[in-house]
Amino acid sequence: NAGVTQTPKFRILKIGQSMTLQCAQDMNHNYMYWYRQDPGMGLKLIYYSVGAGITDKGEVPNGYNVSRSTTEDFPLRLELAAPSQTSVYFCASSTSSGGNTGELFFGEGSRLTVL
Amino acid sequence: GEDVEQSLFLSVREGDSSVINCTYTDSSSTYLYWYKQEPGAGLQLLTYIFSNMDMKQDQRLTVLLNKKDKHLSLRIADTQTGDSAIYFCAESTSGTYKYIFGTGTRLKVLA
Numbered sequence: 001n002a003g004v005t006q007t008p009k010f011r012i013l014k015i016g017q018s019m020t021l022q023c024a025q026d027m028n029h030n031y032m033y034w035y036r037q038d039p040g041m042g043l044k045l046i047y048y049s050v051g052a053g054i055t056d057k058g059e060v061p062n063g064y065n066v067s068r069s070t071t072e073d074f075p076l077r078l079e080l081a082a083p084s085q086t087s088v089y090f091c092a093s094s095t096s097s098g099g100n101t102g103e104l105f106f107g108e109g110s111r112l113t114v115l
Numbered sequence: 116g117e118d119v120e121q122s123l124f125l126s127v128r129e130g131d132s133s134v135i136n137c138t139y140t141d142s143s144s145t146y147l148y149w150y151k152q153e154p155g156a157g158l159q160l161l162t163y164i165f166s167n168m169d170m171k172q173d174q175r176l177t178v179l180l181n182k183k184d185k186h187l188s189l190r191i192a193d194t195q196t197g198d199s200a201i202y203f204c205a206e207s208t209s210g211t212y213k214y215i216f217g218t219g220t221r222l223k224v225l226a
Contacts, residue, residue, distance in 0.1 A: 104150075
């Protein structure tokens, strides 16, 4: 049972570098999300997608981009890394099927440090 | 805007009960959740309650919902060292993508 898989688990970037955080789910969920978690701040939504080809901004989208070409994959791109993007990033998915509880399924997280 | 608030820390002795509290502002919430995050891991759903319920019990877990005061609590009976984790309260509204998370309460269980 793979669920939501994120890679890499850890990464150190220099200021100005770019990278992509990968996220894949095998549950055929149509909703996918990227959150960042900062100490004492809870989870903040970066971007979300309600299906392949559809993405939209969350609370804190600046400095990030996403794409959703397939139901399974939802990569998060950081174009010009800044120290403020040092955080733990979580990908999550859920189904919009009727009668479900809306449970979010999370990946294990990607810890990113920008120096 | 909508907000969910929790205290940041709670410390209890092994075998005691733990009560983690949460307040929310969105009166249209349909579901209220408790997620558990163990060190170095993602969040996992612990339990949830529909907004038309007052209480839900699941083994050692009891969830109480006071809709009038918009207050949610999670009681863990006979708390064990394995319960040490961060507990997040969250709410969502049916038919939307949107989930609002609290800051998380770090529970420390002392042996």
